[in-house]
Amino acid sequence: MLKMSDPVLKVEGLKTSFFTDDGEVPAVGGIDFEVKEGEILGIVGESGCGKSVTSLSIMGLLPSPPGKIVGGHIYYQGEDISHAKESKMRKLRGNEIAMIFQEPMTSLNPVFTIGEQLEEAIKLHNQRLPKKEIENRSVELLKRVGLPRAKELLKEYPHELSGGMRQRVMIAIAMSCNPKVLIADEPTTALDVTIQAQILDLMIKLNKETNTAIIMITHDLGVVAQMCQRVVVMYAGKIVEEGPVKDIFNHPKHPYTEGLIQSIPDLHGKKERLYTIKGSVPKPGSITKGCLFAPRCEFVMDKCRVNTPELSGGEHKSRCFLHQEQGRKEVRT
Amino acid sequence: MFYYSVKRILMLIPVLLGMTLIVFAIIHAIPGNPALTILGTKASPEAVRQLNQSLGLDNPWYVQYFSYLKDILTGDLGTSIQTHAPIASEIWPHLAATIELSFVAMIIAIVVGINAGIISAWKQNSVFDYTAMILALIGVSMPVFWLGLLEQWGFSIKLGWLPSIGRDDIRNGVDPITNLYLIDTLLQGRLDQFWMVIRHMILPSIALATIPTAIIARMTRSSMLEVLKSDYIRTAKAKGQRMVWIVYKYALKNAFIPILTVIGLQTGLLLGGAILTETIFGWPGVGLYIYNAIQYRDYPVIQSGILIIAFIFVMVNFIVDLLYGLIDPRIKYK
Ligand SMILES: Nc1ncnc2c1ncn2[C@@H]1O[C@H](COP(=O)(O)OP(=O)(O)OP(=O)(O)O)[C@@H](O)[C@H]1O
Ligand code: SF4
Ligand SMILES: [Mg+2]
Numbered sequence: 001m002l003k004m005s006d007p008v009l010k011v012e013g014l015k016t017s018f019f020t021d022d023g024e025v026p027a028v029g030g031i032d033f034e035v036k037e038g039e040i041l042g043i044v045g046e047s048g049c050g051k052s053v054t055s056l057s058i059m060g061l062l063p064s065p066p067g068k069i070v071g072g073h074i075y076y077q078g079e080d081i082s083h084a085k086e087s088k089m090r091k092l093r094g095n096e097i098a099m100i101f102q103e104p105m106t107s108l109n110p111v112f113t114i115g116e117q118l119e120e121a122i123k124l125h126n127q128r129l130p131k132k133e134i135e136n137r138s139v140e141l142l143k144r145v146g147l148p149r150a151k152e153l154l155k156e157y158p159h160e161l162s163g164g165m166r167q168r169v170m171i172a173i174a175m176s177c178n179p180k181v182l183i184a185d186e187p188t189t190a191l192d193v194t195i196q197a198q199i200l201d202l203m204i205k206l207n208k209e210t211n212t213a214i215i216m217i218t219h220d221l222g223v224v225a226q227m228c229q230r231v232v233v234m235y236a237g238k239i240v241e242e243g244p245v246k247d248i249f250n251h252p253k254h255p256y257t258e259g260l261i262q263s264i265p266d267l268h269g270k271k272e273r274l275y276t277i278k279g280s281v282p283k284p285g286s287i288t289k290g291c292l293f294a295p296r297c298e299f300v301m302d303k304c305r306v307n308t309p310e311l312s313g314g315e316h317k318s319r320c321f322l323h324q325e326q327g328r329k330e331v332r333t
Numbered sequence: 334m335f336y337y338s339v340k341r342i343l344m345l346i347p348v349l350l351g352m353t354l355i356v357f358a359i360i361h362a363i364p365g366n367p368a369l370t371i372l373g374t375k376a377s378p379e380a381v382r383q384l385n386q387s388l389g390l391d392n393p394w395y396v397q398y399f400s401y402l403k404d405i406l407t408g409d410l411g412t413s414i415q416t417h418a419p420i421a422s423e424i425w426p427h428l429a430a431t432i433e434l435s436f437v438a439m440i441i442a443i444v445v446g447i448n449a450g451i452i453s454a455w456k457q458n459s460v461f462d463y464t465a466m467i468l469a470l471i472g473v474s475m476p477v478f479w480l481g482l483l484e485q486w487g488f489s490i491k492l493g494w495l496p497s498i499g500r501d502d503i504r505n506g507v508d509p510i511t512n513l514y515l516i517d518t519l520l521q522g523r524l525d526q527f528w529m530v531i532r533h534m535i536l537p538s539i540a541l542a543t544i545p546t547a548i549i550a551r552m553t554r555s556s557m558l559e560v561l562k563s564d565y566i567r568t569a570k571a572k573g574q575r576m577v578w579i580v581y582k583y584a585l586k587n588a589f590i591p592i593l594t595v596i597g598l599q600t601g602l603l604l605g606g607a608i609l610t611e612t613i614f615g616w617p618g619v620g621l622y623i624y625n626a627i628q629y630r631d632y633p634v635i636q637s638g639i640l641i642i643a644f645i646f647v648m649v650n651f652i653v654d655l656l657y658g659l660i661d662p663r664i665k666y667k
Contacts, residue, residue: 061570093573101564101571109565111586111661121572157662173572 007034008077008180008213009058009097015071016050016057026285027053029237030072032311035181038211040204042224042245044260045234048281051217054234055183057082059099060089077180095125098174102186104167108158114169115154118142121176141172146202164195168202175206185217200227222264225249233257236292237284243316253318255297291321337658345651352643353405357398360636371414405640411633415626420637424622428641429512430500431611431618435603438538442545443596447585449546450553450592454561455580465550472547481540481613488536496533498615505529537614541607545599552595556588563587589660597653601646 016028028050035041043051056062057069060081074082076092084092093099101107109117118138123129129137135154142150145168158166167187174182184203188196204227207214216227224231224245231248233241233256241254252258259277279296290305291297297304304321311319368384369376385391389400404411410420449469453462489497500514501507507526510517518527560566561584569579608620619638626634658664 059571061567090573090575093571095573099571101568103564106564107568109569109583109587110663112583120574124573159663170568173568 006078007036007075009215010034010075011054011058011072012075013072014054014057014069014074014082016053016062017068017070018066019068020066024285025283026070027067027237028057029284031232031234031237031239033232033239033242035213035215037180038207038213039230040207040214040216040228042228042231043215043217043234044219044221044224044231046219046277046281048284049234050237050284051219051234052185055099055185055215055217058183059093059097060084060086061093061099091125094121094174094179095177096179097181097183098177098179099183099185100167100170100174100187102189104163104170104187104190107170108166110158113155113157114142114161118154118169118173118176121173125177137176138172141176142169144206145169145172145175146198147172163191164199167191167195167199171199171202171206175210175212178210179212181213181215183215183217186219188223189218189220203227220264221249221260225264233260236282236287238292238319239311239317240293240320241316241318242311243313247316251316253313253316253323254293254320255299255322256293257318291319293320334658337664338655341651341654341658345647348647349644352647353402353640354398356636356640356643357401359639360632361394361397363632410637410640413626413631413634415629415631415634420634424619424634424637424641426509426512427617427619427622430616431604431620433513433515434534434538434541434616434618435600437534438541438603439545439596439600441538441542442549442599445542446546446549447553447592449550451557451580451585453550453554454557455576457558462554466554469547469550472543473551475543477540477544477607478609478613480543481537481610484536484540485613495535497536500533500616501526501529537610537616540614541603541610545596545603548595548599549592553588553592556591557584560584560588586660590657593653593656593660597649601649604645604649605642 011031011033013030013032014028015026015030018025018027031050031054033041033043043054045051053062053067056067058074062068069082072082073080076096081089081092108114115135115138118141119134122134122137126134138154139150142153147153147165147168153161153169158169161169171187182203187203188199191199200223203214203216206212214227216223218224221231228245230243231245232239233248233254235256241248241252241257248257249261252261256277263276277296282292282295287295290307291300291309294300294304299322301321307321309319309321309324311317312324368381368388368390372380372384389397392400408421410424412418413420413423416423449465453459453465456462485497488495496502505526507514507517507523507530508521510520514530515527518524518530557580561580565587566579566584569583570576574583605620607618608624610616611618611620612624619642623635623638623642625631626638
């Protein structure tokens with residue numbers, strides 16, 4: 001049986017590849033992390049580092065072909081679902097593990113009403129619920145995500161709503177069956193800054209009310225600082241640093257994390273120019289030897305190009321020789 | 334939806350008027366004197382003058398046009414030169430024959446075409462997909478008359494399974510009520526005749542359905558491929574919905590606008606009377622009716638025939654327009 005301290009979701013050595021005409025592209029190259037009940041975990045990283053592929057792997061929604069889980073395990077409440085049958089996954093999706101996406105403008109079906117789409121989500125996992133009950137619950141959900149005129153909204157179509165409202169509807173759909181885990185893949189990237197803050201507040205509120213664990217995927221460390229307890233930093237399909245948010249902000253161990261922190265606007269007061277990490281993310285699979293960050297790293301050493309660093313450390317782990325050699329010395333100078 | 338429909342209906346008026354004007358102009362642009370055609374070339378000038386007068390042909394064109402319009406509105410389509418019968422009553426049995434056959438052919442085309450297209454898109458690059466698309470390519474490029482002859486040779490002559498000519502057996506003719514034989518035989522409770530009528534429809538309707546089936550299948554496939562990639566389909570999957578349901582309900586409704594467009598066009602084409610198919614299968618439809626009229630230079634019949642076909646085209650398009658608004662809520666606002 002599941003113990004209280006056991007994670008709801010645990011990813012172990014997950015490897016996901018795309019099999020394209022150019023051969024195998026390892027989009028996720030063996031990652032481990034876990035989410036506890038009611039926790040908000042952040043996953044950050046630049047575009048293309050494998051955040052979406054990770055979440056789609058968990059949901060069993062990889063575009064396949066060409067995508068395929070080629071290694072590792074995904075445990076939901078102790079049960080490995082990485083190669084579960086489609087019928088099993090259908091029961092989990094939306095019901096136990098829900099997901100919201102980056103594009104609120106296109107994530108709702110344009111030719112069905114908000115009500116039809118929300119009620120469908122409820123009905124799918126509550127077959128015997130009477131129609132009246134489903135409608136009441138829909139109205140309740142829309143109110144809970146802060147949408148006005150809930151009753152009329154049910155009869156409206158997505159194009160009649162703003163982006164922020166649509167994302168609230170998406171959240172209402174995701175929360176409709178009280179999932180244990182909510183994966184939010186950059187839910188605010190496409191929205192205005194003020195709307196962004198409102199949506200994040202809403203998610204924090206729902207997390208407190210329902211104890212749903214949230215995996216908050218973002219490329220914005222500012223969002224992580226505002227929401228998460230723990231954070232996983234991904235780079236080129238691998239985890240390079242992981243730990244409590246406070247520790248990572250105060251004592252980043254990996255030069256990449258350091259760079260990400262420096263590029264947050266406003267966190268360290270006004271800057272003349274925003275800091276950016278030089279260079280760009282290597283194509284998956286293009287670096288086979290040494291540290292993946294070596295071509296962009298300011299602290300690169302000879303052995304970084306030859307040997308591959310392991311993820312190590314206690315609660316606060318990193319994948320960098322600087323720390324494995326020099327103990328607790330900070331990167332920041 | 335109400336305002337959208339009203340707007341569409343109002344827009345019909347100028348279209349229909351324009352249509353009658355064009356048909357009127359075409360007939361009047363054809364050289365030759367109708368009176369001479371009616372009376373024969375040996376008629377005396379006096380007789381021609383009198384007939385011209387009684388037909389109103391000596392009036393200015395706009396007077397003629399308005400009287401023509403008045404006739405149409407009162408349901409008077411003129412009289413056939415060949416049979417001296419009123420065209421309005423003469424044309425209906427032919428029209429009914431064409432409507433019945435086109436309807437059955439389109440049902441086949443829609444059911445087969447849409448399903449083939451959906452499965453091809455869903456199982457893209459599968460054996461089914463390749464087979465269906467090769468068949469569709471053959472379907473659009475195969476001459477219908479050739480397919481019709483092939484069917485007759487195989488299923489009528491060689492196998493003797495199905496009749497190859499006409500709407501019913503000569504010795505067991507259907508008593509027309511509406512002239513839609515499927516309905517008539519049912520109204521009369523003649524199930525044996527109903528079955529006979531169906532047997533007569535099988536070969537011509539399949540021949541007629543090939544091209545629309547192929548076109549609908551290809552359009553469905555490409556439209557569905559586009560939709561299946563979209564974010565809202567991913568959302569539906571993330572809710573835990575079944576793929577069959579996602580494909581047939583969510584994706585299809587989104588993919589339907591271009592499919593509806595080709596369905597409308599193909600229906601219009603079939604209703605216009607497929608002369609070749611009707612000739613091969615001895616199907617007494619409008620195509621055959623107008624074809625005969627052309628051979629006899631029966632101008633009033635030609636004129637009314639063209640008018641009715643044009644009218645059907647306009648009405649099919651009108652219905653398609655209304656359906657657009659019903660399927661896609663965004664259309665009303667454009
Ligand atoms: N359908 C696909 N076919 C082939 N390769 C793919 C496909 N989808 C993703 N990839 C590969 O996986 C890598 C990771 O993509 P992913 O979408 O997970 O990035 P991400 O971290 O979510 O980035 P973003 O911040 O832009 O959303 C990409 O670099 C790409 O090479
Ligand atoms: S291992 Fe070397 S190259 Fe990689 S991040 Fe650390 S110092 Fe930089
Ligand atoms: Mg992404």
